[in-house]
Amino acid sequence: MLAVRNERDLLLTSEDFECVRKLIHARAGISLAPHKTEMVYSRLAKRIRVLGHTRFRDYLSMLQADASHVEWEHFVNALTTNLTSFFREAHHFPLLAAHAKARSAPLKVWTCAASTGEEPYSIAITLAEALGANQRAASILATDIDTRAIEVAQRGIYSMNDVSKMSSERLQRFFLKGTGEREGMVRVQPSLSQNITFRVLNLLDSNWNIDGPLDVIFCRNLMIYFDKPTQARLLERFAGLLREDGLLFAGHSENFSNITQSLRLRSHTVYERALGSSQRPTKVSA
Template identity: 35%
Template structure:
């Protein structure tokens, strides 16, 4: 099966309009490869028929499956550690020092398979040791239902946590008994602070009722064009409290964007 230029154009434009993900011509072979499993699952023999189906009124459920396979999900525990150091040294001491602040709300927007929100949870849990009554909520959202299920399951190959200090692994990860295929799972005490939901950055309004003290949106916006990036960040800022902190990925920039964010350090901003 081969994805023709015409059908690639139809699908790539639809993916961009629906999810904001850019699909330049250089990604035609990648899209073809990733969508072949969807054609097999639906018993469809060519990409034109598949494109007709997705773009028809009856293709609604398949749109979610298609976006699942085309979205990129690359992440690690404690990725870009300077942000977690800033959380520990600045954000958390400042937040909990204010009278009445007992629960910090953090949004991991584009959470992938959960490594980022669980890392945030570990940092907050470590900071809160010895302070009963302190609490936190972490919301993880992503476009992919498949990857959100992985985040909810919180099971990872043991090699994924090799770089984490031993004392943290002992406190926050349970080892499987299967030593041929060793895995770890986040402890229930940490999982109970997490909520995972599907969210499309291209939605006009984000169905999130909470307001947040911290928003992480890292290494997600690189897949969008500049105009879409600004629109997404503006909507995220609408859920961020005045004075709250916003973290971007180190390869991303908001230079020359009209946003209610004040730079604090490279890729660290404050809502104004």
């Protein structure tokens, strides 16, 4: 048995690392690369110290012994990557605006990797600008497996640096500027967040409890953390939730054309439901 970075204060063996990889894959579908040893150590070490363990083995044994242990939440949160920003991959938002304007019925949007909220709020801003007074007809479901990230998203409070690339017009319209202890911070306007529902959701769950059909699904830069079989299963479920003219927005490094036949490429990193794909249910279960 080989120890990994034995000079650390906590013992992490190669067997421990493989156990972490198996547990997070089974729990959240995340496929950790073999070279992520340092990341695993740095992200889990604090929790292990807090609980008084000196070895990763003891911590992992605790998780394996109780599938409902409260520590699972911390384990998943620690190994979830939350890299996001307002209007990231900006070319998607004019397409979203055009799609929203073309619809007569209320727009239903789901962002399944909402992280700390920048993406769903960017969607809400886009829809407010595109639809004007009709924005109230749009609804946005924002989900993430990371409970801490969802809490940040619900608060809607960000630093001025987080919103520094936005125009002054957008800042004045959609954010409240902090004063006193909140100086240097901004808060999302209540009028912007009123149509967003935030909740924790694990994409591996057999029942997402999401009413379809949906007009738009944002699943950007998330599939890269899953293996190909998991990607294929999720894409089939996404297709089942979309309207026939619904759109799936993917990340810049993601290509699904060779993974599923239920979605077809419409434009750069934007997919639509393929004609002849299976009938969509109003709720999706595995």
